[in-house]
Amino acid sequence: xxxxxxxxxxxxxxxxxxxxxxxxxxxxxxxxxxxxxxxxxxxxxxxxxxxxxxxxxxxxxxxxxxxxxxxxxxxxxxxxxxxxxxxxxxxxxxxxxxxxxxxxxxxxxxxxxxxxxxxxxxxxxxxxxxxxxxxxxxxxxxxxxxxxxxxxxxxxxxxxxxxxxxxxxxxxxxxxxxxxxxxxxxxxxxxxxxxxxxxxxxxxxxxxxxxxxxxxxxxxxxxxxxxxxxxxxxxxxxxxxxxxxxxxxxxxxxxxxxxxxxxxxxxxxxxxxxxxxxxxxxxxxxxxxxxxxxxxxxxxxxxxxxxxxxxxxxxxxxxxxxxxxxxxxxxx
Numbered sequence: 001x002x003x004x005x006x007x008x009x010x011x012x013x014x015x016x017x018x019x020x021x022x023x024x025x026x027x028x029x030x031x032x033x034x035x036x037x038x039x040x041x042x043x044x045x046x047x048x049x050x051x052x053x054x055x056x057x058x059x060x061x062x063x064x065x066x067x068x069x070x071x072x073x074x075x076x077x078x079x080x081x082x083x084x085x086x087x088x089x090x091x092x093x094x095x096x097x098x099x100x101x102x103x104x105x106x107x108x109x110x111x112x113x114x115x116x117x118x119x120x121x122x123x124x125x126x127x128x129x130x131x132x133x134x135x136x137x138x139x140x141x142x143x144x145x146x147x148x149x150x151x152x153x154x155x156x157x158x159x160x161x162x163x164x165x166x167x168x169x170x171x172x173x174x175x176x177x178x179x180x181x182x183x184x185x186x187x188x189x190x191x192x193x194x195x196x197x198x199x200x201x202x203x204x205x206x207x208x209x210x211x212x213x214x215x216x217x218x219x220x221x222x223x224x225x226x227x228x229x230x231x232x233x234x235x236x237x238x239x240x241x242x243x244x245x246x247x248x249x250x251x252x253x254x255x256x257x258x259x260x261x262x263x264x265x266x267x268x269x270x271x272x273x274x275x276x277x278x279x280x281x282x283x284x285x286x287x288x289x290x291x292x293x294x295x296x297x298x299x300x301x302x303x304x305x306x307x308x309x310x311x312x313x314x315x316x317x318x319x320x321x322x323x324x325x326x327x328x329x330x331x332x
Contacts, residue, residue, distance in 0.1 A: 003325050003326065003327045004255075004278070004293070004295065004325065005293050005294060005295060006325075006326050006327075007295070007296050007297065007308065007323040007324065007325050007326070008296070008323060008324045008326070009296055009297075009312055009314060009321055009322075009323055010307075010321075010322045010323065010324050011055070011056040011321070011322050012056075012312055012314065012315050012319050012320075012321045012322075013025070013039070013041070013052055013056050013319055013320050013321070013322075014028075014041075014317065014318055014319040014320060015312075015314070015315030015317045015318075015319035015321075016315075016317070020058075022050070022058040022061070023058060025041065025043050025045070025046070025050075025317075025318040025319060025320070026043050026044070026045020026046040026318060027043065027044045027045030027318060028041060028042065028043060028044075028045075028311070028318055028319065028320055029042050029043075029044045029075070029076055030042040030076065030077055030078065030301055031301040031302065031309045031310070031320045032078060032079075032301060032302040032309065033302060033304040033307070033309065034051070034080060034084075034086075035080055035084050037054060037304060037307075038051055038052065038053055038054070038059065039051065039052040039053070039054070039056075039309055039320065039322065040078055041320050042075050042076065042077065042078055042088075043075075043318075044072075044074060044075055044076065045318065046064075046065065047063060047064055047065030047066065047071065047072040047073065047075065048061045048062070048063050048064060048065075048072065048075075049061060049062050049063055049072070049075060049078055049086075049088055051105075054307070054322065056322065059104070060104060060105045062086075062088075062099065062105065062106055063075065063088065063097075067093075069097075069108060069110075069111040070097060070099075070108040070111060072088065072090060072097070073090060073092065073093060073095075074090050074091040074092045074093070075088055075089070075090055076089055076090060076091040076125070077089045077124075077125045079125075079126075079127035080127075081127065081130050081150060082130055084101055085098060085099060085100050085101070085109075085150075086098075086099040086100075086101075086106050087099075087127060087132075087150070089122075089125045091121075091122060092121065092122075093113070093115060094113065094114040094115040094118055094121070094122045094134075095111060095112065095113055095114065096111070096112040096114055096132070096148075096152050097110075097111050097112075098110050098111075098112075098150070112151075112152035114134070114148070114152055114154075117146070117148075117152075117153075117154045118134060118136050118146055118154070119136075119142070120136040120137040120142050121136070121137070122134050122135070122136055123135045123136065123137070123179060123180070123181075123182065124180075124181065124182025125182070126182065126184035126191055127184075128184065128186065128189050128206060129189060129206070130150060131147060131148070131149070131150075131206070132147070132148040132149070132150065133145055133146075133147055133148075133191055133206065134146045134147075134148060135180070135182040135191070135193070137161075142161075143157035143158060143159055143160065144158070144159030144160060144161060144193070144204075145157060145158050145159045145191065145204065145208075147206075156208075158204070158208030159204055159208065159210070161178055163178065163195060163198060163200050163202070163213075164177075164178060164198060177196075177197040177198065177224075178195065178197075178198070179195075179196065180193035180194055180195045180196065180202075181193070181194045181196060181243075183245075183246040183247075183248075185203075185248040186248070187248055187249070187250045187252070188205075188248065188252060189205070189206045190203055190204060190205050190206065190211065190248075191203070191204045191205075191206065192204075192246055192248075192254070194243055194246055196220065196222075196243070197220060197222070197223075197224075199215050199216035199217070199218060199219065199220070200213065200214070200215055200216070201213070201214050201215075201216065201246070201254075201256070201281075203254075203283065211283065212283045214281060214283075216241070216256070216258075216279075218240065218241050218260075219237060219240045219241070220237075220240050220241055220242065220243070221236055221237055221239070221240030221241060221242050221261045221263075221271050222234060222235075222236065222237075222240070222242070223235050223236065223237050223240075234269065235269075236263040236269060236270075236271055237263065238262065238263055239260065239261070239262045239263070239274070240260070240261065241258045241259065241260050241261070242258070242259050242261055242271075243256070243257070243258055244257040244258065244259060244298070244299055245257045245299050245300055247300065247303075251282075252282070252283065252284060253280050253281065253282050254280065254281040254283065255278055255279070255280050256278065256279040256280070256281065257276075257277075257278055257295075257299075257300075258276070258277050258278075258279065259273045259274075259275070259276045259277075260273070260274045260275050260276075260277065261273050261274060262274050275292055276292070276293055276294065276295060277290055277291065277292055277293065278290065278291055278293050296312065296313075296314075296323065297310045297311060297312055297313070297321065297323060298310070298311040298312060298313045299311045300323075301320075303323075303325065306324055306325050306326075306327075307322060307323065307324055307325070308322075308323040308324075308325060309321070309322055309323070310323065
């Protein structure tokens with residue numbers, strides 16, 4: 001894993017006090033590169049999408065906090081189609097904003113409200129080959145994915161939650177335990193689900209077929225216990241893992257970034273990291289491998305060639321960091 005462990009932090013944006021408001025970030029939930037290689041940061045705290053160049057200089061922003069067209073309440077994901085048009089997707093209210101390039105920035109084309117078509121709350125989004133895939137529900141009677149055109153029209157659905165049937169849930173085990181986090185595979189045009197409270201990963205092709213399902217040994221550090229009147233209360237196990245991220249490589253390998261943590265006795269809901277691991281999975285050969293690592297990043301959102309964007313442990317303030325990877329990750 002030398003390519004990722006030797007990644008170099010080039011610059012941190014938003015991690016220093018005393019910067020101008022354009023560099024003050026509220027709650028970063030996603031970051032990526034645009035077709036020109038510029039950094040795009042989704043700031044859910046301020047309801048904005050901000051653009052920076054590779055030198056970390058602020059360029060422009062779109063959106064503001066609000067519920068009107070082109071305004072963002074809970075922006076969660078951005079992507080670009082083959083024409084370079086920008087799509088901003090919101091959680092909760094299931095809104096899709098489409099922008100066209102105009103001058104040095106973008107102009108709003110249309111805002112779609114998708115909630116009536118989805119009939120469920122969106123939990124994740126992927127834009128692959130000019131088609132939008134929305135992960136919508138973990139409830140058994142709902143399909144996992146809705147497939148939409150870029151005009152916001154649902155054309156088909158697929159997938160069914162069958163990892164753990166709701167009727168088989170133990171007492172005090174709420175349905176939200178079956179919710180997963182969606183990761184996009186731009187190389188294989190696939191969709192990966194990582195169940196947060198079950199050690200299960202699944203991979204679906206965009207045609208609707210489940211290609212594989214694997215389980216991770218061990219248990220997550222976060223647990224819940226049943227308290228009065230059937231309510232659930234968060235708690236920590238003595239030890240367990242926390243999933244940081246998943247990535248795919250052009251070869252089809254999947255990298256799984258896990259930290260193993262232990263509960264700190266003086267603070268019941270605080271945990272400290274014992275070790276950091278990367279597991280790699282070759283689903284075709286059905287082979288696993290792993291390595292204990294030290295990473296210069298807390299989370300990677302995306303990479304483009306030898307550059308990656310994510311969160312660095314060097315700053316405790318809301319920020320994004322630009323990393324340079326010294327060699328191709330294909331050799332990891």
